[in-house]
Amino acid sequence: MSPNQAILARKNLDRRLATLQGEAVAVPPRGWLKGIREALGLSTRQLATRMGAAYSRISAMEKAEITGAITIKSMREAAEAMDCTFVYAIVPTTSLNDIVRRQATHKAEASLDRLHHTMRLENQAMEGEDLANERQRIIAELLAGPSRRLWDDK
Structure with missing residues (x-):
């Protein structure tokens, strides 16, 4: 699935799940x-x-x-x-795009931490705005690529 198709799929699922988000379903005590x-x-x-x-x-x-x-x-x-319908769903706690962006940010931070550490050892550390710009560049690069990359541990 291309990144654009993944974004559309997430938006479609978010729209369909919106009515369920934030709803606390109280299971009867005996099931x-x-x-x-x-x-x-x-x-x-x-x-x-x-x-x-x-x-x-x-x-x-x-x-x-x-x-x-x-x-x-x-x-x-x-x-x-019992003339009922069984409903089964996994409902995200926030929008799917927010979850993907949070994961991209987490992965970018980990990557940037390693890079920043190496650059500090070589006395070439990035500061303030440069660091923030590099963080945003890595996040944008991750979001533009295949979503599966976001979830790899490497």
Whole structure:
């Protein structure tokens, strides 16, 4: 994916996720499966029948949800059996472009620290505005290139 395509993809995802950002989703204390099942008045046997599963599977699924061991497939199947839609999302805490820019800044700082250290040893250290300009140049270069480069440890 070209850098321009990546920027457009991030903007599109940001727009789609904007309604979810900052929303605190309060999980029912006993989990979504049990909470929805009980709110609908379904017994574990009734849900098992609707899912075409063994009665014991429902209790196991509800326990697995609480521990975080349930699969997405199981959540989707249970939701459909209760005439619900299972929603799964990873919602960034800020915009995707902000995350990418922060990573570029972090990587630029690390690169600049190494360069600055070497230049100081040679008594050629950059000062003030030159240092700030070089930082911005490295950030711009990183942002103009492939996004995958930003996440390499080197």
